[in-house]
Every structure is written in C-alpha cells, then in structure tokens.
Amino acid sequence: MMPNATSLANYFIDIAKRDEVDLTLFGLMKRVYITHGFCLAIYNRPAINSRFDSVEAWKYGPVIPSVYHSFKHNRSNPIKEKSLFVIEKNDAGSFDFVTPELEDLQIRSVAEFVWRRYHGYDDKQIIDLTHQKGTPWHFCYEEGKNKDIPDYITKVYYDNLVKK
Numbered sequence: 001m002m003p004n005a006t007s008l009a010n011y012f013i014d015i016a017k018r019d020e021v022d023l024t025l026f027g028l029m030k031r032v033y034i035t036h037g038f039c040l041a042i043y044n045r046p047a048i049n050s051r052f053d054s055v056e057a058w059k060y061g062p063v064i065p066s067v068y069h070s071f072k073h074n075r076s077n078p079i080k081e082k083s084l085f086v087i088e089k090n091d092a093g094s095f096d097f098v099t100p101e102l103e104d105l106q107i108r109s110v111a112e113f114v115w116r117r118y119h120g121y122d123d124k125q126i127i128d129l130t131h132q133k134g135t136p137w138h139f140c141y142e143e144g145k146n147k148d149i150p151d152y153i154t155k156v157y158y159d160n161l162v163k164k
Contacts, residue, residue, distance in 0.1 A: 004048060004049040004052050004053055004066070004100060005032055005036075005047075005048040005049075005052070005053040005064040005066050005067045006066055006067060006070050006083050006085070006100045007100035007101055007102040007103075008032050008035060008036075008047055008048065008102055008107065008111060009028055009029075009032050009067045009070065009071065009082075009083065010082040010083060010099065010100055010101060010102065011101075011102040011108065011111055012028055012031050012032065012111060012115070013028070013079055013080075013081075013082050014082075015111070015112070015115050016079075017080075019115075021119075022078035023078060023079050024074070024076055024077065024078060024079065024123055025068070025071050025072060025074055025075070025076070025079065026060065026076075026123040026126065026127060027121070027122075027123050027126055028067065028071060028079060029061075029062075029063055029064065029067050029068060029071075030061060030062070030118075030126040030127065030129070030130055031111075031114055031115065031118065031126070032047075032048075032064055032067050033055060033061075033062045033063075033064060033130065034114050034118065034130075035047050035107065035110050035111045035114045036048050036055070036064075036154065037136075037154045037155070037157065037158035037161075038110045038113065038114060038158055038161075038162070039106070039107055039110050040151055040154055040155040040158055040159075041155060041158035041159045041161065041162045042110060042162060043106055043110075044155075046151060047107045047110065047111075048064060050151075052066060053065075053066050053067075054148055055136075055148065055149040055151075055154065056146040056147060056148055056149060057136075057137045057140040057141035057142070057145075057146065057147050057148075057149050058141075058146050059141075059143075060127055061127050061130040061131055061137050062130055062136065062137050062149055062154075063146070065146075070083035071083060076123075082099050082100075083099070083100065084097045084098065084099050085097065085098050085099075085100060134157070135157060136149045136153045136154045136157050137149065139153060140153065
C-alpha cells in the first residue's frame with residue numbers, strides 16, 4: 001500500500017515520543033514535507049500518495065492539507081496522539097477506526113534522517129527554512145491563495161540539496 005502523509009505524520013509522532021521531544025503542528029507539517037522532498041530526490045518517488053495528499057504553498061510555508069486538518073485541533077500544543085481514519089460502518093452499525101502506520105522502510109529511513117538533521121529546529125526556524133528564497137514555497141506562494149507546489153519543483157530543490 002502506498003504511504004500517505006498521515007502515516008508519515010504518525011511516524012514522526014512515534015519518533016518524538018521515543019526521543020521524548022515535543023512536536024507541534026508546524027514542526028510536524030514541515031518535517032513531513034521535507035521528508036517528501038528528500039524521498040523525491042533520493043528514491044525518485046514521493047513519500048505521500050497524490051490520490052489523497054497534495055502540497056500547497058500557504059502563508060507559513062508548504063502544507064499538506066490532510067496533515068494540517070488531521071492535527072490542527074492541537075493548535076500550538078505538543079501533539080501526543082496519532083491521527084485515526086474512519087474506514088466505514090461495520091456489521092454492528094458502528095464505525096471502524098484505523099491508525100495509519102508507515103511501513104515503508106525507505107521512507108522511514110528518510111524520516112529518521114530528517115528527524116536527526118532538523119532535530120534542534122524550533123517551529124520558527126523550520127518555517128524560516130522552508131521560506132528561504134529559492135525554495136519551492138518561494139516560487140509557488142501567492143498571498144491569499146493556497147497554491148499547489150508541484151512535485152517536480154520540490155524534486156529539483158531537494159536534488160540540489162542532496163548534491164551539496
């Protein structure tokens with residue numbers, strides 16, 4: 001099964017718990033996006049499923065709306081619980097819930113790399129990182145609009161980071 005952004009976000013929540021580090025919505029969203037970028041560059045494939053997930057240029061940087069909406073209730077508080085999906089009504093008439101888990105070992109390894117590389121970054125620093133001139137967000141952002149950031153732009157940017 002193709003990973004989705006929520007399974008990747010849930011994996012970061014596991015990592016944060018393992019390392020006893022607080023992870024907030026901004027830090028989570030940016031790390032999911034950065035992992036996606038490095039996966040495009042290193043493995044030439046996305047870390048998220050384009051059927052369910054898109055990347056958009058919002059005021060505070062690149063955002064994957066499915067991650068934002070799954071965790072926005074946390075506001076600026078540390079995220080303690082993983083996101084669940086409602087699957088469908090079961091035979092008893094109630095709903096089944098599933099916790100999306102990241103099973104892809106390549107994406108897990110990139111997520112671990114991103115976690116280590118940006119471990120000391122607070123929310124402001126990681127937002128600033130994704131707002132720099134020349135970033136995919138910089139090329140796609142238009143004030144007042146949530147415009148798509150195409151994977152090919154993200155891939156070019158992260159290809160250059162990997163080459164450095």
